[in-house]
Amino acid sequence: MKKTITLGHGSGGRLMHQLIEDLRLQLSNKILDELADAAEFKIGNRKLALSTDSYVVKPLFFPGGDIGKLAVCGTVNDLAMKGAKPIYLSLAFIIEDGFELAQFKKIVNSIKQAARQAQVLVVTGDIKVVEKGAADGIFINTAGIGVIDYPASLGVKAKLGDFIVINGGIAEHGMAILNARENLEFSSTGIKSDCRHLNFSVQRCLKASKKISMMRDLTRGGLATVLNEIAQGSNLGIEVDQQAIPIKKSVSKMCDVLGFDPLYVANEGKFICFVNQKDAPKVIKVLGKQARIVGRVTSSHKREVYLTTKIGAQRILPMLESDQLPRIC
C-alpha cells in the first residue's frame, strides 16, 4: 500500500511532528531550525518576526468568532509568542466556485474588525477560485510581520525553575467548534470560542517582567501537547497541577459527557508564559483574574510532563499519536 498523508498528520500529535521534522530536515537553515511559532531574524537595524498559518475551520461561523477573525488572531498570536508586535498581514483566499458572496463579505468584515482591534494592517493579498468540489467553501492563509523590541530573545526553551502561567480557562475553542459543527445539544451552555488577539496581553507581560524565557499559544493539540513539545525542546521536565488549570464548568461538563480530555482540546485565545518564579505574580497581575500558575519546570523526569491529578496522584501526560475523535480543527 502506498504511504499517504492522513488527517492524523494535521492534528498536532506525534504524526504531525514527524512530518514537520522531515520538512525541516529538507529545507534546513538556522532560522527554520528553531521551529518556533514565528521565525526571527534581523533586517537592517531591527529584529523582525515572520509567521504563517492556513485556516480551514468548519463551520466557518461559530459562537465567538468565524474563520476571518481566526485568520487574523491566529497569526497575530503566533507573532506575539515571539515577543513581536504584529504590524502587517498578508491575506490569501482559496474559494470554491459557487461560494456565496454574502458569506465572503461577512468574513471580510470580520477580518476588518479583528485587524482593527489587534492594530495590524492587511497590506497585500491574493484570491484564487477553484472548481466546485476542489475546496470546502473557503480557506484563508495569513502571514504576518512583527517587530521585536524585547531586549532578550524569547526563545523556544523553558528554563529550570520557571513557573508556568496560563491566561485563562482551557478547551473553549475546540468545544465551541464541535458544538456548532455537530449540532449538539449543548447550546444552552453558552460555550463560545475564546478566539482573540493576544498581542496586547503579551506586551503587558513583557513589560511586567524581564525574566520571561518563552511563551506559547495553546492551539492544535491543546495544553498537554504544547507542554510535551516544550519539555522535549528544553530537555527538562514539566510538572502541572490539574487542580490549578482553569476551565469553565460548562466546558468541563461537555468534555466529560463526550469523553474528551480538555487538556488536548484546542484553544484560540490562551497562552502559557514561562517566567522566573519570583516574577510569576507580576505576570498574573497583568493578565487579570482568570490567570493561574499551573505548573513548573523541573530537572527530574526530563522530556516528560507529569500531571498531579485532582486526587493527588501523579501520572505521565503523554503526547497523543494523532487526534482525539471526533476531530476538531
Added chain:
Amino acid sequence: MKKTITLGHGSGGRLMHQLIEDLRLQLSNKILDELADAAEFKIGNRKLALSTDSYVVKPLFFPGGDIGKLAVCGTVNDLAMKGAKPIYLSLAFIIEDGFELAQFKKIVNSIKQAARQAQVLVVTGDIKVVEKGAADGIFINTAGIGVIDYPASLGVKAKLGDFIVINGGIAEHGMAILNARENLEFSSTGIKSDCRHLNFSVQRCLKASKKISMMRDLTRGGLATVLNEIAQGSNLGIEVDQQAIPIKKSVSKMCDVLGFDPLYVANEGKFICFVNQKDAPKVIKVLGKQARIVGRVTSSHKREVYLTTKIGAQRILPMLESDQLPRIC
C-alpha cells in the same frame, strides 16, 4: 438567486478586479491601496516588501516545473517586481487526506531546489490536513519578504514615453499546463512551462538603468490583462506591436489550433519592464537575446491598450470579462 463567487472571479479578468477592489475598499490603508504585486513599507532603516500567493495548479507536475517550484518562483517574482531582493519565505500546505507521501516529498524537493536557485530561505511554515474531498490534493501558500535597495521607488505607474521591454516568449506556462492537464496531443512539440525565478534578471535591469518606472510579471490573464491594468492605473495609453511580441512557433501553433489568444495566456517566467526610451537598449542587453521592445506608453487613447496587428491594422486590446475557456490556472 443568491450571488456567488465563480471561477471567473479568479481568472485575472474584470470580475476578479471588481472582487479585489471590493476587498481593498473594506480593508483600505495606504500600503494596500497601491495594489502592487508586493506591499512596500519601511521598518527601521530598511525599505521592505511583502507578498503572498496561493498555488492551486492542476496538474501538480507539468513539463518545466511543478506546484512546489511555482510556489517559490511566483512569490519571489512578485517581490522582484517591486525591485526587492527576496530573502525569506513562509510556506503553508493544505493537504487532502490520502495524499501520497511520495508526491509530497517530490514537491518539497522542488521547493528546496527552487529556493536554493533563487537564493531565498524558507524560514517558517504550516501544515493543515483536510478531509477527503475537502481539497484537491494539495494547495500551497507562500509569503515572502524582500529588501528594496533601488533608490527610486518602483511604482505601479508607467511614465509617458516609456518603452516596454519583455524578457522573452509568451504563453508557455498556460499552454504547457493545458497540454499536461488535458492529455492533448501536443507532446511532440516540447512545450514547457517558463516557470522560473526572475529576481536576478530584475536586479540586472535595475543595475543597468536608473530610469525604470515599473515592472510587472505576466501571470494570470497574460500580457494583455497586465497592459490594461497598467494603462488604467497610470491613466495613460499603451501601444503594442503584435509583430514584436516574441512567441515560440510551437506555442503559437498550439494556441491557433485550440483557439486561444496567447496575449491572454498565463506566463510564469516573463515580465515587462517600463523604461525610459534611451535606456531601453541597456535593459534589452542585460535580459539577453530573447528580450524585445514590444510597445510604448502614449498620451493618446488614455486607459486603453492598442495593438498594431501583423497586417498593420490597429485595434483595441480589451480586458477580458473572466476567462478564456478551457480555464488554465
